[in-house]
Amino acid sequence: MKETLLDKVWRAHRVRELANGQTQLLIGTHLIHEVTSPQAFGMLRDLGLKVLMPHRTFATVDHIVPTDEREEPFSDPLADEMVRALRRNCAESGVTFFDLPSGRQGIVHIVGPEQGITQPGTTIACGDSHTSTHGAFGAIAFGIGTSQVRDVLATQTMAIGKPKVRRIEVNGSLRPGVYAKDVILHIIRRLGVNGGLGYAYEYAGTTFDGFTQEERMTVCNMSIEGGARVGYVNPDETTFAYLEGRPYAPKAAEWDAAVARWRSFASDPGAKYDDLIVYRAEDIAPTVTWGINPGQAIFIDELVPRPEELPEKDRATAVEALAHMHLRAGAPIKGTKVDVAFLGSCTNGRLSDLQEVATHLKGRRVRSGVKAIVVPGSQGVAAIAESLGLAEVFRDAGFEWRGAGCSMCLGMNPDKLVGEQLCASSSNRNFKGRQGSPTGRTVLMSPLMVAAAAVTGEIADAREVFGLS
């Protein structure tokens, strides 16, 4: 029988079928962070249970850490308490913690791959919906709630039904100035924010074959924004090359065996899919959101839609979105004034994102009146970026260079929008209030588009601003 990667990983990790029809699925790798784990450890204590396999759980702190004043105690006592709780829970249960002083702290979805913990053919769970990121390695990776974090801590398994698989092929070369971020925004725009309900997305096609590991992560990261809890790319040479030599990757004699095993998990040619969708890379242009969910997106040179011209089911949300965003239906989005430019997050806070922007930003200045910050996704990314001189390029341009964390992706740390500020953001969610101000406005876009917004002070086409063609 020809199988998909999902079928194979599922088979290897299925413990048993439960009476309710769900599977008790072994979770090989459990990642935890400070926001969704303390309650789970509390539940464990109430039940008198211990962490079953502490060597398969890895922790870091990302959501609440300040990105400028990082000395403890933090000025926010609640944030401080959360870090201390995680530290205590990890120490008591023997879980590895990439803590602030470790030099390996960062956003959990950046740290896992960077440390070589994220591997093909594995199952991964984390109390965070962007766990789908790890699917870029050919892992089946689920975002879970806190009660499930408890389940995984106590039993290294969770109860879950097997998703269907939709293969999404993108073929051809992206045009200059078009990035992985545009690909996933395009997919979500086309398939809808709940189009992926019940599905795992398998991303494939020549565009993905040519993507770097980091580009694949950007796409898999936002699967959840399209309603798909899981997104993955079949592992190949690009994946193996990325992993080789990383701290937790198999070493020496074990390496070849591991690669052979990893390779065997890739979907078989001719495997059966529940659905198939094909896009052409050349049809995709730089994309920006105009609304309050990630599916409300247009190409940079399109006009903000008129609600009455949208399908009936999308109209009410469109009206609400336009009111919140203060955008005019039928007008260009290009030229909209920007107050803040945020470069970072688990979607686009990786080294290649910073490198791409720095290449074009050199010699340019952030427009006065725009607050521009760049937040490396991990201390590892920060260290390399600094050694390569990228930090200097950003600082010279007028960006603030910050410490690693989730930062302005969500309003849980001191980096927040104020009032109705409009933020050009490389993050993944434009929900009302997401960036810390209930009336704040978020426009999602690729990192280079964020840079274009920073230097022009408005939503702009990076291809024009930086002379790409």
Added chain:
Amino acid sequence: MALEKITQVAGTAVYVPGDDIDTDRIIPARFMKCVTFDGLGEFAFIDVRVDPSTGEKTSHPLNDPRFAGASILLSGSNFGCGSSREHAPQALYRYGFRAVLAESFAEIFFGNSTTLGIPCMVLSPADIQAVAALVEANPRAEVTVDVTEGKVTVADMDFPAALPGHAREVLIGGKWDAIADLLEGVPSVKDTAGKLPYMQAA
């Protein structure tokens, strides 16, 4: 662990219109700075219940005294999308909601809610509108959510309400919290893990 068998939820309802109501809206991130879920209830939907510029209460349905004490929440499609935070269903539960009726649910929210014993039932868009109209006409009307039969009854009218098989089984069987079942399987967990090289301790 004996859990309550959730076969039926009855009470008054409130309609919060809108599609794609995300978990950031249900409970904004700044209220997640807590190491327990206690006390989240009062912050459910806070940013749409209180006007951020004036600090005044808005006209949000949850502020409407006619719907005070409602234990059933009605909404549009893709309810609970976005962040996986269990804080969202925890906040709804602690606010007093015992069932959610919507056109569709985001998957992680659905699973989190089921684990807390909150049935999330799917009604057709037309039926959501019909139930909302009945509740609007008579906010004190008793709404009965029948988990076993898969229907919602209000003012003597029945509306089909779907619940995927496994969720129905666990709710009516009193097994909505999976932990007991999972713990039973631990001996086999170790067998399965034993066959996977990456899971061996270094």
